[in-house]
Structures are given as structure tokens and as C-alpha cells.
Amino acid sequence: MTPPAAEAATLGAAPVRERSPPSFAVGPLVWLRANLFSSWLSTAVTLLLAYFLISWTLSFLNWAVVNAIWDVPGTGQQVDTSACRAARGEGACWALIGEKYRFILFGLYPFDEQWRPAVVVVIFVALYVVSAMRRFWRKELALIWLAALTLIGVLMWGGVFGLPYVEQERWGGLVITLILATFGIAFAFPLSILVALGRRQTSMPAVKALCVVYIELIRGVPLISLLFMASVMFPLFLPEGMNIDKLLRAQIAIILFAAAYLAEVVRGGLQAIPKGQYEAADALGLTYWQKTGLIVLPQALRISIPPLVNTFIGMFKDTSLVLIIGIFDLLNTAKTSIIEPAWQGFGVEAYLFVAAIYFVFCFAMSKYSQDLERELDKGRRR
Amino acid sequence: MVEAAVLGKAEVRSAVQPDARLMIELRKVNKWFGALHVLRDVSLAVRERERVVVCGPSGSGKSTMIRCINRLETHQEGEIVVDGIELTDDLRNIDAIRREVGMVFQSFNLFPHLTILENCTLAPIWVRKMPKKEAEDLAMEFLSRVRIPEQARKYPGQLSGGQQQRVAIARALCMRPKIMLFDEPTSALDPEMIKEVLDVMVELAESGMTMVVVTHEMGFARTVADRVVFMDRGEVVEVAPPAEFFGNPKSERLRAFLSQILGH
Numbered sequence: 056m057t058p059p060a061a062e063a064a065t066l067g068a069a070p071v072r073e074r075s076p077p078s079f080a081v082g083p084l085v086w087l088r089a090n091l092f093s094s095w096l097s098t099a100v101t102l103l104l105a106y107f108l109i110s111w112t113l114s115f116l117n118w119a120v121v122n123a124i125w126d127v128p129g130t131g132q133q134v135d136t137s138a139c140r141a142a143r144g145e146g147a148c149w150a151l152i153g154e155k156y157r158f159i160l161f162g163l164y165p166f167d168e169q170w171r172p173a174v175v176v177v178i179f180v181a182l183y184v185v186s187a188m189r190r191f192w193r194k195e196l197a198l199i200w201l202a203a204l205t206l207i208g209v210l211m212w213g214g215v216f217g218l219p220y221v222e223q224e225r226w227g228g229l230v231i232t233l234i235l236a237t238f239g240i241a242f243a244f245p246l247s248i249l250v251a252l253g254r255r256q257t258s259m260p261a262v263k264a265l266c267v268v269y270i271e272l273i274r275g276v277p278l279i280s281l282l283f284m285a286s287v288m289f290p291l292f293l294p295e296g297m298n299i300d301k302l303l304r305a306q307i308a309i310i311l312f313a314a315a316y317l318a319e320v321v322r323g324g325l326q327a328i329p330k331g332q333y334e335a336a337d338a339l340g341l342t343y344w345q346k347t348g349l350i351v352l353p354q355a356l357r358i359s360i361p362p363l364v365n366t367f368i369g370m371f372k373d374t375s376l377v378l379i380i381g382i383f384d385l386l387n388t389a390k391t392s393i394i395e396p397a398w399q400g401f402g403v404e405a406y407l408f409v410a411a412i413y414f415v416f417c418f419a420m421s422k423y424s425q426d427l428e429r430e431l432d433k434g435r436r437r
Numbered sequence: 438m439v440e441a442a443v444l445g446k447a448e449v450r451s452a453v454q455p456d457a458r459l460m461i462e463l464r465k466v467n468k469w470f471g472a473l474h475v476l477r478d479v480s481l482a483v484r485e486r487e488r489v490v491v492c493g494p495s496g497s498g499k500s501t502m503i504r505c506i507n508r509l510e511t512h513q514e515g516e517i518v519v520d521g522i523e524l525t526d527d528l529r530n531i532d533a534i535r536r537e538v539g540m541v542f543q544s545f546n547l548f549p550h551l552t553i554l555e556n557c558t559l560a561p562i563w564v565r566k567m568p569k570k571e572a573e574d575l576a577m578e579f580l581s582r583v584r585i586p587e588q589a590r591k592y593p594g595q596l597s598g599g600q601q602q603r604v605a606i607a608r609a610l611c612m613r614p615k616i617m618l619f620d621e622p623t624s625a626l627d628p629e630m631i632k633e634v635l636d637v638m639v640e641l642a643e644s645g646m647t648m649v650v651v652t653h654e655m656g657f658a659r660t661v662a663d664r665v666v667f668m669d670r671g672e673v674v675e676v677a678p679p680a681e682f683f684g685n686p687k688s689e690r691l692r693a694f695l696s697q698i699l700g701h
Contacts, residue, residue: 334509335546339560340535353550
């Protein structure tokens, strides 16, 4: 029953009853109509896009599944890829992956010892999973990392516990990509925080200038030129007979490069922290490092998660640039796997395979960062 | 404006002993922001258990003055001695003073990523090296005194402005300071929340805390202050007990100020 309008307008009348919102605007059909078929133009666009989407999906499935060649006769030098060649353009040649996946994943690592890099990949993934869980965020995590990294070194090099020694030049594939990316992030991130903090030290002009010069110099040159410098120029400056492993030099170049970018991301987060937070921490008598570690960084890094993860993902993929100085990372092994005459021309399959691997890692990072943001946001909205 | 009657107390009796020692002493303090001369020969002495209210128009330097006392701002000339320690560039002195001086800000400045309880236990644990359990008991005691123990597990963003400011007071008290500084503690609050914060401050005054309060709450000044300080354009113009300050202002500038804020 609705009261007459005049009565409803009277001040001090009975309070207006609380109601739920009107319900005519919900349901999937209503949504479809409002968003996809609201006018004849929108209907036409919807139908056209649906047609393209379906026909492309079908032709991809035809190529990738229905007409695909999963197996070819022979192996090694005697392989017969004529079936694949006959089907080119019609169906994918997944036989290539079946034949070459161990080379793509582990490179030139001795065939009979390839269980070692396989275990290393599992250790890396386990390390990521453990580090991602917030209940493991304590001091012991550093020990876990140290233990895991030692184990990885022992497995990769060998030479102890009856494992044959494998020199670093023979490492390759996914392991190299994971080593470069993991150590890259693990060292670049703390370094970038120090650089970002240093850049804001107005009371210490020398420290500030050093940080600014570092960021501007490193950011001003392409990663490839840094890698070239690390691989070609750097050894010239070393004394006779001294040699630093090429992988290590590339690793350092990647760390320095990523840290410069990350430092600017972290600095953005630092700038978002209100001055009052610093003052409150000062007024309570906290020291600089307590203030930074307990008050400023937890808030600044929380705000910086999206651009940080953006940079991490970019960095994960940028490790593939080491192929230019002859390190066999995942992309380089894929490229090399189709060099034999029998397999030439099947690049799409090889590159799709490694693209899928890159995607899994990058997508996992992206999903994790979204969950972490939501987690850290709980109950803290202003 | 909350008048004395609203606070529910006619007057809080002074707790200053005749021979009380000096807790804060400013002697001819000068400060410039660039070329702007913001503190001009400011001198002020605050004795143990004394309550001093500082008022004045905006831009008169009252916040800058109070922020010099725990070195959130640095002065360029003159001397500031707090609890017997002179404020210099020596970091040890600054840390020592900050441990003994609590501060409450206009904008609360709670740490939004920590719970209310963690906000209160942070400094006792890290600065006073107090065991966690002990710090938590202490924090709960002070949260009860500001009447919000039930909010301990929440985050600052879930509390009202008045509640946040009371937490800020509890947080400062958890360091067991000898002096409390208040920099316009009620200026950012909605009118209905001002009283709950002032009530807590009155109780604190009754407990004998040495307090310096920058505020526009003249009712609070009348009931609680031992002395009221009027600042204008970086100078201390007049210092007097509240009865004299409000009843018989001597300077023309104070008369103008009082007629402006009490006039309507």
C-alpha cells in the first residue's frame, strides 16, 4: 500500500521502510540483450565476430588436433618426415616435439643424465610454490632457498656423490631460463629496493647521485648491448688466465638491468606513502631501517605489486635475449631443434611449444599477484 | 567549539607542584622555511605535569613550534631542551627525546597495514625491546583507557575518525612518554566525534601528564590548561592562565583573535 503523495512529503512521518533493490534488471538473458543485441548494429557486429571466432577456432583445431601428425617412422638421423611435409599447412607436425622435447628442455646436457635438470626444474617450481605461500614468509625461508640452491648446483654440476661432472657449457633449455629468471629476480629485487631508497636520500647527495647515475646509465642502453658487453668486452679487462663463466656474466648483466627498472617501480610506490607515515614513525622513535622495513616498504611494495609483476614478467621473457651471445636457453634450444634438414620448416610447432611453456610461468605469476593483492587488501580498505 | 560545560567538568585542577622541574624549555628559537621567518625568538618553558594550550590564527607557527620539540622540524637558532637533553644534530639525543615524547597528529597517521593492536605494540617492541606478550597487555590496557579495546583486531580503515584518533593517543601512550604533544588533534574530526577525543584528553590531563596541546577548542583550554599561549606571525604574543587569558587579554592582537573565534 502506498500512502498518498501529500502524506509522504510530510516531515516527521513514519520512516521509509528499507527495501531490496528492484529485480527486473538481472539474469543472463537480460544481460545478453543489453550487451550484445541492443540494436540491429550491435546484433550485426555480434554475429560477425561470432562467425570469425568460431571459424578460426575450428581451423586451428583442425590444424593442431584433427590433421596433426603425432608420430613419424625412424629416429635421429634416419628419421623420415615425409608425412609431415605432405601435411604442411594442413596439419601440425607434433612428431617434432616428440622427437626433440628433451633437447628443447635440457639442451646439450648428457642424454643419460637429463633426469638431473628435470629434478632441478621440479625443485625450482617447488621453491616458487613454497615462497608464494604467505605462511612460509619467515626467516626459515631464506634457509630453504639456500638449501635448494645448493642442491641445484650439486645436481647441475655433479662431480660429487657419484654424479658425473657436467661443465656449464653443456647446460641448456628450460633450466637455463629458470636459473636466469630466478636469480635475476632474487638479486635484482633487493638491489632495486636499496637503489630506490638511495635515490630518495636528499641528505646524502653522493648516495643519491650514485643511484641516479646507475639508473639512468643502465636504463639508457638496450639489454642486448649489456649482454654483448658482458660476453665480449668484459673478459678483455680481466687479467690473463682469469675467467668468469659466461652464464654468470650474462646473469649479472640481467640483474643490473632489471634492478634499474625495478628501482623506478619501487620509487613510485615510495612516493605514494604520505609524509604523515614517516612522521608518525619518527615520533615513536623508530630508527631509519625500522621505519623503512616496518612502515614504509610494506605499504609501498603493496601498492607496487601490479607494476612489479609487470616488470618480473618482462624480465622472465627477456632472459631469452641471451641466445644472442650463444647461451642455450629455452628459446635457443627450440630454434636449434629445427636446424637438421629433416626438421627444417617446422618452426611454428617448436615455437608454439616453448611459447606455451613461457605462458604457463608468466600466467602463473600474473594470477598469483592478483590473489596476493586481494589477500593483502582484506579489511584494509579505507 | 566544545564549551567547558559540555566536557562535564567544571575545571581540571592543576597538578603542577610549585617546585616542579622544567620538562621543555625553548630559548629564543628561530626558524625559517627558505626566506620565510616562521618562528621568531620563541621562548617557552613547560614544567612537569603542566598543561599548556597553544592557540593562534593559521600560519602563526604554533604547529611548527610543537613539531620542533620532537625534532620533526629543525630549528636554526636558539636552544630547545627536553627532559634535560638539548636537541642538536646528534642522532642519539633525538632518539632519546623521541622515546620520551609522544605525539598525536591532526590526521591520526595510524599505520593502515597494521591492526590497531599492532599499531600500539610496534614501538614498544622495536624501540623499547619489550617482549611481545607484555607489549600486547600494555596496549590492551591503554586501548581500554581510550574505550576501544574491542577494536584491537581491526585495521585503522575500519574505524571512525574519532576512534582512530583515540587509537593514536593509545599508541603514543604505549611508549610511556613523559610528555605528550597534540597537534590540532580534533581539527580533522566530524563535530560529533570531537567530544570523545577531548574526553580522553581530559582524563589524560587528570592523570598528571605533561601536555602541550595546539588546538582551537577554547572550551578545552578553559577547563584543562594551566596556561594558554597565544601565537601570531611566528611570535609568542601572550602567555597567561586561562581565566586571565580569556577574561583580561592584554594585547590588541589577542583581543582581535578572541573576538573573532568567540564572537559568534
